[in-house]
Amino acid sequence: MRNLLFIGLILGGAAALRANFFPPRSPAPTTIRTQSEVPPVVLPQVDRWFRQQWTEEGLVPAKRAAELTILRRIELALTGAIPSLEEIRRFEAQPAGRRLEDRLAGLFRDRRTSDYLAERLARTYVGTEGGPFLVYRRRRFLTWLSDQLLANRPYDQLIRELIAANGIWTDRPATNFITVTYDPGTERPDAERLAGRTARAFLGVRLDCAQCHDHPFQPWKQSDFQGLAAFFGQVGSGLTGIRDRSTKFKVTSRKTGQLETVDPHVPFLPELRPADGTLRSQLARWVTDPKNPNFPRATVNRVWALLFGRALVEPIDDLPPESELPPVLIELANDFVAHGYDLQRLIRLIVATEVFQLDSAVEGDVSASQEQGWAVFPITRLRPEQIVGGVIQAGSLATIDSDSPILIRLARSIGERDFVSRYGDTGEDEFDVGCGTIPQRLLMMNGELVEDKTKDTLFNAARRVGSLAPTDRASVEVAYLTVLTRRPTPEESAHFETRLAGTRGDERSQRMTDFFWALLNATEFSWNH
Structure with a gap:
């Protein structure tokens, strides 16, 4: 009996560890929305608008980027990592003409994409x-969100569930959008934080700037913000999780100092607000109403930023009036609504545009006007997760994904958390342009992760390339493809071939380690271009 009890405890402990490190996922979706071809009408309209702008401003656009460069952009934006040598070989083996489209289709089926976009x-x-203790489960929320993205659930449906969901935060993960603002003092979610986040994330409006007083430069009034917050004023939390109650939203009057009840009202287009349902369901349907232009425009602007590293309209959460918006944003937003709020289709459309596939360099120096006018692909610093994802993938010739051995995935997860913590998380303002720091450079030059992924071990890419490549020239080419997703120039190839010439055994292994270290610490590696 003691032996059986001991075995039971061991099995129970193992199950608990597994549940902690690998939260449950929904079953693989049996029906995933398929992608229709991008209509021949929309894409030329987008390209035509940019070309007209370049002509009017006298800008000479860059040439089309190399196909491997475009592949690198796509994988960094969708998976947070560079393509593996295995993926590059498979990509180049496909017939020319549809390589990028086929690779995109494969990435949409890849759990790495939905996991990264969910984050x-x-x-x-x-x-x-981390959110409040007990009532908030961020990892559970991420798992649920990844499942929705993998199934390509219509984006308007997803957002309506976020705003209006009821239940327990573990059983109904969408409610974590509400519970993350839970205030232990009042034992209720924070209605004002929810209002501010709803306006910024889903409408592209900084309505919370009018939280304390009327906005000095925008038409928003304090009453607009309070009216939006009032939709969340009835939300309560109890044994059954998030539920709407009969309470009212109250604020302290600046004139009388007394609590006053605020009736819910939307800041614009009040005629779109439904008359039935709970307050949050009314708000959710108003936000995502096909006639509410802010929702698709804010979504398109954010997806554009995810792909380019820079929003089409900045700041990303503060859209100007329609008269000041670029027509291409309106065109893409209208297409997004017309095709059922299909995120994957929107990504495919943006990737297919001429501006996404432009090179980041031109003959001579790139001017500020060319950068601002999207006549070149904007060079942006990689996020910490992309840096660590790239370093880890560059250390392996095979793709590191959900099909990799569990120990490799676990090591990657631990390595990512430690690296991002040391490198510095960008937080919520992820599109805020910042400069690199000395500690970041030191972490790349002397950090444990880079050392671990370049050292002479049996399965590291540096060791395998150095020992398996038939010639020095092949070693240099494969190393460049593995780390920088391109082939070396003749000058680069000649330089490194000279360094490798005639080396054998431990000397060659050390040269390859130094070679991979140098490529990982090249400025080119840490930027999207």
């Missing part, structure tokens, strides 16, 4: 903080 979007929905 990026979650920063907008629930922030990066």
Whole structure:
């Protein structure tokens, strides 16, 4: 009996550890929305608008980027990592003409894509903080969100569930959008924080700037913000999780100092607000109403930023009036609504545009006007997760994904958390342009992760390339493809071939380690271009 009890405890402990490290996922979706071809009408309209702008401003656009460069952009934006040598070989083996489209289709079926996009979007929905104890489960929320993205659930449906969901935060993970704002003092979610986040994330409006007083430069009034917050005023939390109650939203009057009840009302287009349902369901349907232009425009602007590293309209959460918006944003938003709020289709459309596939360099120096006018692909610093994802993938010739051995995935997860913590998380303002720091450079030069992924071990890419490549020239080419997703120039190849020439055994292994270290610490590696 003691032996059976001991075995039971061991099995129970193992199950608990598994549940902690690998939260449950929904079953693989049996029906995933398929992608229709991008209509021949929309894409030329987008390209035509940019070309007209370049002509009017006298800008000479860059040439089309190399196909491997475009592949690198796509994988960094969707998986947070560079393509593996295995993926590059498979990509180049496909017939020319449809390689990028076919690779995109494969990435949409890849759990890495939905996991990475879930994390990026979650920063907008629930922030990066750990949230209140017991009533908030960020990892559970991420798992649920990843499942929705993998199934390509219509984006308007997803957002309506976030705003209006009821239940327990573990059983109904969408309610974590509400519970992350839970205030232990009042034992209620924070209605004002929810209002501010709803306006910024889903409408592209900084309505919370009018929280304390009327906005000095925008038409928003304090009453607009309070009216939006009032939709969340009835939300309560109890044994059955998040539920709407009969309480009212009250604020302290600046004139009388007394609590006053605020009736819910939307800041614009009040005629779109439904008359039936709970307050939050009314708000959810108003936000996502096909006639509410802010919702698709804010979504398109955010997806554009995820792909380019820079929003089409900045700041990303403060859209100007329609008269000041670029027509291409309106065109893409209208198409997004017309095709059922299909996120994957929107990504495919943006990737297919001429501006996404432009090179980041031109003959001579790139001017500020060319950068601002999208006549070149904007060079942006990689996020910490992309840096660590790239370093880890560059250390392996095979793709590191959900099909990799569990120990490799576990090591990657631990390595990512430690690296991002040391490198510095960008937080919620992830599109805020910042400069690199000395500690970041030191972490790349002397950190344990880079050392671990370049050292002479049996399965590291540096060791395998050095020992298996038939010639020095092949070693240099494969190393460049593995780390920088491109082939070396003749000058680069000649330089490194000279360094490798005639080396054998431990000397060659050390040269390859130094070679991979140098490529990982090249400025080119840490930027999207």
